[in-house]
Amino acid sequence: MFNQIRLVNFISAILCVVLIAPILIVVVMSFGASSYMIFPPDSLSTRWYEEFFSSPEWMSSLASSFLIALLASMIATTLGFLGAYSLVRGKYGNKKLIISFCLLPLIVPTIITAVALYFASVPLELVGSKIWIAVCHAALAIPVVLLILLSSLQGIDVSVERAAEGMGASKLYTFTRIVIPMAAPGIMSAAFFSFLTSFDELIVSLFLAGLESETLPVRIWNSLIMNMEPVIASISTVLILITISLLLIELMVRKLRA
Amino acid sequence: MTEAIMRRRVGPGRFQMKSENLIYPVLAFLLVFFILPIAWFFIKSALDYEGNFAAMLLETFTSPLFITVAWKTIWISLLVTLFALAAAYPIAYSLTRSSSFTFTLIIICVIVPYFTSIIVRTYSWMIILGTKGIINEFLIYVGVIDKPLNLMYNMVGVVIGMTYVLLPYFVLTLFATMKSIDVWLLQAGRSMGASNFYVFRKVFFPLSMPGIVSGFLIVYILAAGFFVTPALMGGPNDVMMAMLIQRNIEVTLDWPLASALSLFLLVVTLIIYAFYCKYTDMDKMLGK
Numbered sequence: 001m002f003n004q005i006r007l008v009n010f011i012s013a014i015l016c017v018v019l020i021a022p023i024l025i026v027v028v029m030s031f032g033a034s035s036y037m038i039f040p041p042d043s044l045s046t047r048w049y050e051e052f053f054s055s056p057e058w059m060s061s062l063a064s065s066f067l068i069a070l071l072a073s074m075i076a077t078t079l080g081f082l083g084a085y086s087l088v089r090g091k092y093g094n095k096k097l098i099i100s101f102c103l104l105p106l107i108v109p110t111i112i113t114a115v116a117l118y119f120a121s122v123p124l125e126l127v128g129s130k131i132w133i134a135v136c137h138a139a140l141a142i143p144v145v146l147l148i149l150l151s152s153l154q155g156i157d158v159s160v161e162r163a164a165e166g167m168g169a170s171k172l173y174t175f176t177r178i179v180i181p182m183a184a185p186g187i188m189s190a191a192f193f194s195f196l197t198s199f200d201e202l203i204v205s206l207f208l209a210g211l212e213s214e215t216l217p218v219r220i221w222n223s224l225i226m227n228m229e230p231v232i233a234s235i236s237t238v239l240i241l242i243t244i245s246l247l248l249i250e251l252m253v254r255k256l257r258a
Numbered sequence: 259m260t261e262a263i264m265r266r267r268v269g270p271g272r273f274q275m276k277s278e279n280l281i282y283p284v285l286a287f288l289l290v291f292f293i294l295p296i297a298w299f300f301i302k303s304a305l306d307y308e309g310n311f312a313a314m315l316l317e318t319f320t321s322p323l324f325i326t327v328a329w330k331t332i333w334i335s336l337l338v339t340l341f342a343l344a345a346a347y348p349i350a351y352s353l354t355r356s357s358s359f360t361f362t363l364i365i366i367c368v369i370v371p372y373f374t375s376i377i378v379r380t381y382s383w384m385i386i387l388g389t390k391g392i393i394n395e396f397l398i399y400v401g402v403i404d405k406p407l408n409l410m411y412n413m414v415g416v417v418i419g420m421t422y423v424l425l426p427y428f429v430l431t432l433f434a435t436m437k438s439i440d441v442w443l444l445q446a447g448r449s450m451g452a453s454n455f456y457v458f459r460k461v462f463f464p465l466s467m468p469g470i471v472s473g474f475l476i477v478y479i480l481a482a483g484f485f486v487t488p489a490l491m492g493g494p495n496d497v498m499m500a501m502l503i504q505r506n507i508e509v510t511l512d513w514p515l516a517s518a519l520s521l522f523l524l525v526v527t528l529i530i531y532a533f534y535c536k537y538t539d540m541d542k543m544l545g546k
Contacts, residue, residue, distance in 0.1 A: 004454055004455055005355075005454065008348050008351055008352060009352050009356075011348045012348045012349045012351070012352035012364065015345050015348065015349050016349065016363070016364055016367035016368075017367075018422075019367045019368060019371050019422075019425065019426075020366070020367045020370065020371065022371075022379065022382035022383060022385075022386060022422065023370060023371060023374060023379075023382065025382055025385060025386065025392065026378065026381065026382045026385065029385060036390070038390075038395070039385070039392045039395070075287075079283050079284040079287050080284060082280040082281070082283055082284060083280065083281050083283070083284035083285070085277060085280055086277050086278060086279070086280035086281035087281065089277040090276075090277040090278040090280070090281065091278065092278055096535070096540045098281065098285070099540055100531075100535045100540065101285075101288070102284065102285075102288065104288070104292070104293075104531075105288070105292055107479055107527060107528075107531045108296070108483075108524060108527060108528075109482070109483025109484075109485075109500055109523055109524070109527060110483065110485065111483060111485045111500040111503050111504060111520075111523075112296065112483070112503070112520045112523060112524055113292065113295075113296065115299065115503060115504075115507055115516060115520060116295040116296040116298070116299035116520075117295050118507070119295070119298070119299045119302070119303075119513070120294075120295040120298055120299070135291055136291060138287070138291070139287065139288060139291045139292040142284060142287070142288060146284075171276070193373075196373060199375075200374075200375035200376065200377070200378075202375075202376070202377055202486055203485055203486070207507075217375060217377050220377050220378075220381070221377060221486075224377070224380075224381060224384070224490055225489075225490065228384070232381060233381075233385075236375075236378040236381055236382070239374070239375050239378050240370075240374055240378060243370070243373045243374050243375070244370060246373075247369065247370070247373060
């Protein structure tokens with residue numbers, strides 16, 4: 001009997017290695033010295049990191065990605081927070097339908113969204129505008145924000161809000177002084193994950209970036225279809241590190257709160 | 259303090275805020291920046307098309323290229339979803355019955371790839387599966403093969419890459435269902451003399467079915483519209499629908515054809531999504 005459970009655990013262990021190994025391999029590869037992708041690298045160096053951080057082209061795409069993701073995250077988190085609060089506290093029907101609708105950007109194949117946005121952007125001369133890319137990314141990030149905040153807002157006791165209102169606080173006062181501080185950890189996760197959604201987004205950026213606003217994923221994409229430069233491994237490692245740091249900060253905030 | 263609050267309450271220009279109304283900004287935003295562009299794309303393509311748009315759709319959907327690509331898309335997505343299910347099930351199962359230490363280890367292995375950029379994850383498999391990749395170099399070194407296997411730029415590469423990228427979605431969906439299964443039910447079965455496997459087959463597995471269905475539908479939807487991994491890891495014969503749409507815009511500039519293909523992909527996606535909404539307990543998101 002126990003053997004069956006052991007067997008399942010053994011299979012899971014192997015699968016977990018398969019899940020994490022590719023990430024680790026990229027990290028190890030990024031420290032290789034040669035221009036060929038050999039694993040394990042025969043000698044170690046940080047030359048690809050130097051190449052990445054000293055290249056004005058790569059740095060400008062990193063800056064574009066960062067700016068766009070910051071703005072997209074602010075828009076998506078604000079709108080998503082208001083929406084999630086309304087869905088959790090508001091009294092109306094059809095919530096299921098509203099949620100299904102709000103999750104559509106996650107469901108509709110991004111290629112369709114990207115092509116449609118491109119189709120609209122060309123006559124409006126919006127191709128290449130960072131603000132416009134951020135707005136489009138915000139639409140894609142709203143489902144992520146909603147999913148996080150719907151679950152975190154439910155953990156907040158409505159009676160605290162009622163108490164504040166009962167003591168004469170206005171709705172707005174209660175909202176800014178009670179609801180937002182109590183929801184702060186959830187809002188922060190939502191902001192982080194919507195940032196990542198935009199920061200890692202490729203397809204919409206591919207169509208909308210033009211030459212002036214090339215984001216990091218777009219430049220990586222161009223390199224992968226052309227010649228797979230070895231510098232990609234170091235850039236990927238930087239992206240992995242950004243992801244892991246955000247996950248760790250999020251975890252720490254949750255631990256502190258608990 | 260109380261006075262300050264009171265003043266706010268009766269103060270001039272008090273903003274009337276009702277939680278019911280707070281849903282409108284997000285709905286309006288999605289309507290303007292998401293729904294409208296998609297609707298406009300289809301309407302304008304249909305209006306601009308000189309000739310009969312319906313006839314063009316019919317002609318597109320019966321063309322050999324479309325049929326090949328549609329089949330390829332359906333087939334690859336199905337394979338990927340099945341492989342992802344097979345791999346996700348044991349992982350999710352172990353998650354539900356592990357101590358906090360192993361739980362943390364497993365969840366790290368699932369979450370880190372989940373939040374890592376898709377293009378990075380695809381790139382890592384390109385390093386692993388390439389002709390000079392890790393697997394080929396290893397097999398040649400060990401002496402199992404003497405010339406490299408073609409693991410990439412064909413369907414094998416596409417299926418491996420896509421399964422890897424979509425696996426965490428399946429694990430998390432399954433885990434959400436499995437963790438709500440009452441352990442006492444399993445205990446009860448076991449205390450009445452049923453074997454572990456019997457309890458699993460008769461109690462646990464049927465109770466995990468909603469997770470399998472939701473996970474299957476969501477991963478299938480994502481797979482069918484996938485672009486990055488098949489575009490980077492596929493060969494000339496592994497064109498999926500999303501890639502065909504992109505090519506018609508970037509290479510041949512054929513907007514009407516791209517809109518016809520998009521319409522097909524969108525309709526298929528929305529039909530599966532309707533099933534997903536029907537079979538997934540969305541009320542759970544609202545804590546009911």
